Amino acid sequence: MNFRIISALVMRHLFLYSRTPMRMVELVFWPLVDLVVWGNVTVFIQKNSDAKFGGFILFFLGAMILWDILFRAQQGVAISFLEDVWTRNLLNIFVAPVRTAEYLSSTFVVGFLRILITCVVMSLVSWIGYSFNIFQLQWWLVPFFLNLMVFGWALGMISTALILRWGQAAESLAWAVPFFIQPVVCVFYRVEDMPAWSQPIAWLFPATPIFEGMREVMKTGSMSWNHLWLAAGLNVIYLSLAGWLFVWVLNLTRKRGLLTKFATQ
């Protein structure tokens, strides 16, 4: 792993974002729309129901923000790769002394930076608009944030591997993959609220203990270590499997001689 190469690849994306402000708009716009729509819905529900719903807004907006972290991390990886495909730059990278791990790491960093921007914007708006202070979510949530980001990276690598395997026709997977799993990872409801048969499936994904843990931390104010360890353990497995999948697909593409076709089409 060479830090210089990773930073050079990240620099490329920084140039890109600084040159095309529209990309920033995309980073800020959708989270804002989500936040305002669901923020208002939550306020509406709160006004029209009894006091039991008191903490609802907190859970809901918290879930929104965390889901966005997952989504942005995944996007950071998948979109960074697609940028290289769209601009026919992939071949330049593949003939440069860039290791796969360095390439992937640079996309992780881009994912992290995207999250940073989204987070700042969303917490500001939810604070101003809905008096929801993200910092009342407690510092205990930080390890959950980090785990969510790592799971986002893993999903990003899986999306990228699928795109590499099936070509640009599969590009929409870059946006779709996180939503495939959204129904089963209990973003907005608890595992026990799911149909009994689907509950074991939920626990296969690191995002489930993260969202469960988040709710517990917010409810009790103390750390939910079991959820955290489970999430971290699953993440190690996912990250390794996703990395392996990416390398496997990359080698397959080399073997079939499709890498250059893919990179120049």
Added chain:
Amino acid sequence: MSAPDTREVILEARELTREFDGVKALDRFSFKLHRGEVLGLLGANGAGKTTAMNCLLGLTLPTSGELTAFGLPLQANRIKILQRSNFSSAYTALPGNLLVWQNLLVFARIYGVPNPKKKIAELLELLEIPHLQKRVTGQLSAGESTRVNLCKAFLNDPELLMLDEPTASLDPDIADKVRKVVRKVQRERSIAILYTSHNMRDIEEVCDRVIFLHKGKIVREGTPSDIVAQSSSDNLEDVFIKIARDGEILDEPKKDSAV
């Protein structure tokens, strides 16, 4: 004929074969490229030139055969070898949404070029395009972006350079300039270059030695003038046409004679 080349072997292929769906794009292709030598790969469309280059860059895995660069087996030493090599072709581009200097700076950092800004300025000067520095890469003309690509290819002072049709889509004037620059830098730094082109003028001016490929097999090898001298034609272009057509006649069964 000519005495064996005693210079260091930079790149070597032994019995390189690459099949696509049972069809051999390269068929037991062997060659050596020496330090300071420019080797041209010639052949009709589909002869296997790009496939050869892709295998030599590690982008495509060969079906069989051995590849070494700087004396090292290619696959196991890809990163080390790529650090000392570079590549440019008419069909790749640098990211169109960045400025020229931004793209060059990114690649200079990737290759670990010491004092990148100075190096970039030198190369832009060399290719006579300092005025393009602040332009958006995607808005350049084909010829301009070819020269920017060449800048990228020279960034790391490569000892081995692969150029796939570097002069495609250039006007005769710019093509001539590009050839001269490539030749100049190549001589100064003793770079080994593998070069493909459909422009025989290119080949005659730039290449020390050429290999004619036909359906993945070597059908002629030698200096451009030797090859012309050994044939009944009086220029390389005619030799090319002959090989492309004769090869075709020999290989294809005459199934359409009844039509």
